Amino acid sequence: MNGKERKENKSQSVKKNFVYYIEYNVNLYKVPLAILCGVLLLVFPKIISDRYILTISVKIGIYIMLALGLNILVGYTGLVSLGHAGFVAIGAYTASLLATKLGFGFFLSILVGMVVAALAGLLLGLPTLRLSGTYLSIVTLGFGEIVKTIAMNWDSVTNGTLGVKNIPSPKLFGIKLTIANHGLYYLMLAMLLIVTVFCYLVYKSRTGRAFLAIKTDEMAGTMMGINVTYYKVLAFVLSAVISAVAGALYATLIGYIDPNTFTFDVSTLILSIVILGGMGTIRGMFVGALILISFPEVSRSLMDYRFVVYGLILILMMRFRPQGLLGWRSQIPYRLSKNVKKQLEIDANQYQESSSL
Amino acid sequence: MIGQQIFNGLTLGMCYALLAVGYSLVFGILRLVNFSHGSIYAFGAHTALLLVSMNLGIVPAVLLSLVFTGLLGVLIDKTALEPLRKKNSIPIASLITTIGISNIIQNLLTVFFGSEKKAFPALFNFGVISIGNIQITWTQICICIVSLGLMLLLVLVVKKTKIGLAMRGCEQNPKAANLMGVNVNFVISFTFFLGGVSAAIAGALISGYYQIVYPNMGYMAGLKAFAAAVLGGIGSIPGALVGGLLVGVSESMAATFLGSTYRDCMAFVILIIVLIVRPNGLFGKKGITKV
Numbered sequence: 059m060n061g062k063e064r065k066e067n068k069s070q071s072v073k074k075n076f077v078y079y080i081e082y083n084v085n086l087y088k089v090p091l092a093i094l095c096g097v098l099l100l101v102f103p104k105i106i107s108d109r110y111i112l113t114i115s116v117k118i119g120i121y122i123m124l125a126l127g128l129n130i131l132v133g134y135t136g137l138v139s140l141g142h143a144g145f146v147a148i149g150a151y152t153a154s155l156l157a158t159k160l161g162f163g164f165f166l167s168i169l170v171g172m173v174v175a176a177l178a179g180l181l182l183g184l185p186t187l188r189l190s191g192t193y194l195s196i197v198t199l200g201f202g203e204i205v206k207t208i209a210m211n212w213d214s215v216t217n218g219t220l221g222v223k224n225i226p227s228p229k230l231f232g233i234k235l236t237i238a239n240h241g242l243y244y245l246m247l248a249m250l251l252i253v254t255v256f257c258y259l260v261y262k263s264r265t266g267r268a269f270l271a272i273k274t275d276e277m278a279g280t281m282m283g284i285n286v287t288y289y290k291v292l293a294f295v296l297s298a299v300i301s302a303v304a305g306a307l308y309a310t311l312i313g314y315i316d317p318n319t320f321t322f323d324v325s326t327l328i329l330s331i332v333i334l335g336g337m338g339t340i341r342g343m344f345v346g347a348l349i350l351i352s353f354p355e356v357s358r359s360l361m362d363y364r365f366v367v368y369g370l371i372l373i374l375m376m377r378f379r380p381q382g383l384l385g386w387r388s389q390i391p392y393r394l395s396k397n398v399k400k401q402l403e404i405d406a407n408q409y410q411e412s413s414s415l
Numbered sequence: 416m417i418g419q420q421i422f423n424g425l426t427l428g429m430c431y432a433l434l435a436v437g438y439s440l441v442f443g444i445l446r447l448v449n450f451s452h453g454s455i456y457a458f459g460a461h462t463a464l465l466l467v468s469m470n471l472g473i474v475p476a477v478l479l480s481l482v483f484t485g486l487l488g489v490l491i492d493k494t495a496l497e498p499l500r501k502k503n504s505i506p507i508a509s510l511i512t513t514i515g516i517s518n519i520i521q522n523l524l525t526v527f528f529g530s531e532k533k534a535f536p537a538l539f540n541f542g543v544i545s546i547g548n549i550q551i552t553w554t555q556i557c558i559c560i561v562s563l564g565l566m567l568l569l570v571l572v573v574k575k576t577k578i579g580l581a582m583r584g585c586e587q588n589p590k591a592a593n594l595m596g597v598n599v600n601f602v603i604s605f606t607f608f609l610g611g612v613s614a615a616i617a618g619a620l621i622s623g624y625y626q627i628v629y630p631n632m633g634y635m636a637g638l639k640a641f642a643a644a645v646l647g648g649i650g651s652i653p654g655a656l657v658g659g660l661l662v663g664v665s666e667s668m669a670a671t672f673l674g675s676t677y678r679d680c681m682a683f684v685i686l687i688i689v690l691i692v693r694p695n696g697l698f699g700k701k702g703i704t705k706v
Contacts, residue, residue, distance in 0.1 A: 132507075138507060138510075185687070185690075185691045188691070188694045189690060189694050191446075192442070192446075192448055192645070192649065193645065193690060193694060193695070193696075195448065196448075196641065196642065196645045196686065196690075197686070197687055197690055199638065199641075199642075199683070200642065200680075200682075200683030200684075200686050200687050201683075201687075203638070203679065203680050203683050204680045204683055204684060204687075206680075207676070207677060207679055207680035208680075210676055211674070211676050211677060322634075322638065326450075326514050329511070330511060330514070333507060333508075333511050337507075362522065362525060362526045363522070363526065365518050365519075365521075365522040366518070366519050366522045366523055366526075368515075368518060369514075369515040369516065369517070369518030369519035369522070370515070370519065371515075372511055372512065372514065372515030372518070373495050373512050373515040373516065373519075375511075376499065376504070376508040376509070376511050376512045376515070377495070377498055377499065377512075380499070380502070380504040380505060380508040381505075
């Protein structure tokens with residue numbers, strides 16, 4: 059076989075691989091559905107321009123991002139964190155302090171917030187490697203409380219219990235993005251899109267499979283040559299960065315933060331969203347956040363009883379569908395078998411081609 | 416000054432230890448962090464208050480509230496957690512369930528009692544003893560005596576009685592215990608009863624000490640007691656005592672030397688430091704991983 063033929067052969071095999079990829083990964087019926095959802099989300103503020111509803115929808119978007127971030131830890135890697143509010147607080151405080159005190163722009167301050175949160179994730183990730191299960195959860199819980207206490211006591215920087223006031227709205231090309239001109243909504247949408255795509259890519263990548271391996275059986279993962287230390291810390295850092303972004307957005311949405319914005323309840327709320335939606339799925343986060351964040355708003359007529367009902371929902375959910383609304387009970391074998399099958403077929407093809415040389 | 420603070424810290428620590436025992440008992444058997452424990456504690460304090468206001472006399476009222484709170488623990492186990500066990504669901508499902516229960520109890524308390532702080536009658540109010548320049552109230556001494564007595568009683572129950580043997584059996588291997596004729600579900604319910612009773616005792620003692628009750632009282636106290644339980648090695652009763660005392664003393668020290676706002680995170684700071692050195696807590700057994 060001469061060089062030209064080999065080249066042709068290679069391009070053919072690439073083509074074949076691409077066809078396989080399309081066949082196994084893109085379900086064509088999903089495309090119109092996705093376009094429809096996208097268009098609906100884009101025109102949503104034009105149809106319903108009620109300020110209150112728009113604020114709630116931005117809040118829902120923020121919580122979807124938070125859940126996606128926690129999902130990397132809980133859903134992909136199997137590390138239960140109960141102190142995620144700590145990362146949210148770090149992102150929100152860093153960004154809003156830079157914006158109010160030093161006059162940084164929104165996007166620059168979000169970047170700095172991401173870096174600080176990544177460092178915090180590294181800091182929390184490293185010592186917790188020795189811990190597992192409950193011990194890890196309680197250390198993350200402690201981390202959340204410590205961040206809160208620092209925010210409360212570091213008066214000279216964080217204003218203590220008074221909190222940070224008058225956080226400016228983000229500016230893009232000289233235009234202020236607020237709820238009133240729908241800018242904040244579209245900003246949220248754009249950030250949500252980026253975070254979602256990022257989470258999807260992580261899940262589909264080699265890193266995502268390493269996370270899954272650690273979740274399924276850490277020891278077996280080590281035996282397969284996965285650097286557990288590296289991937290666990292990576293999961294913490296990625297999760298922290300996404301939470302920080304959402305936190306910064308939250309600060310500009312409300313315009314005011316104080317230490318009591320980021321309590322243990324926020325951490326459990328995010329965890330509830332992840333579990334209600336279905337751990338390890340991306341669609342689940344959207345559904346979970348939509349239900350749990352809109353519920354207290356929708357059920358205002360229930361008055362004092364609404365949090366009782368909220369608790370009941372959690373309990374009944376766990377009783378009758380513990381894998382979450384959109385989760386599969388045996389998610390891992392299903393996913394892997396599909397991927398592995400595809401990979402095996404491609405490998406077999408390549409093997410045949412190379413052996414015929 | 417320091418001696419006074421240490422003694423105040425010890426009293427506080429005894430209260431945390433009482434709460435921490437509840438976490439330890441349940442965790443030992445179910446491997447489950449019972450996040451509703453703080454709310455059960457608030458429930459205990461509120462029932463005691465309700466019964467005291469019905470003019471039953473303080474001692475019968477507190478005893479009755481112990482029974483009610485213990486029964487609440489059993490009720491939680493039977494209605495919410497036992498079905499999950501039967502279905503063999505993932506551990507995190509039980510965790511979320513207890514968070515939901517905590518939500519329900521706390522908000523029902525708010526609905527029925529109101530969210531404002533209410534006065535609670537002082538228990539054991541016999542005056543003050545001064546040793547040197549340390550002032551010790553009888554309330555503090557009684558708290559120490561009662562909680563030490565309760566710990567001793569719990570240790571005796573777990574180590575010496577037949578049900579304690581069954582509890583230890585379930586802790587090691589529920590399936591094997593079941594095969595040996597132990598009614599595992601009964602043992603777990605009994606554990607929840609004990610947990611509820613100890614939470615109610617803690618509720619009555621602490622509210623008697625601070626003379627204040629409110630529905631959210633279990634939130635911070637519960638988290639700190641949980642930290643104390645993990646600090647001592649969750650699942651061990653002496654561990655809970657030592658962890659509680661450590662947290663209590665460090666808190667009152669922090670309140671004196673660092674300012675009172677830092678006290679709330681002391682429990683967690685110590686916890687993280689200890690867990691980095693000893694990942695299973697001070698008195699924890701090292702788990703064996705089977706491949």
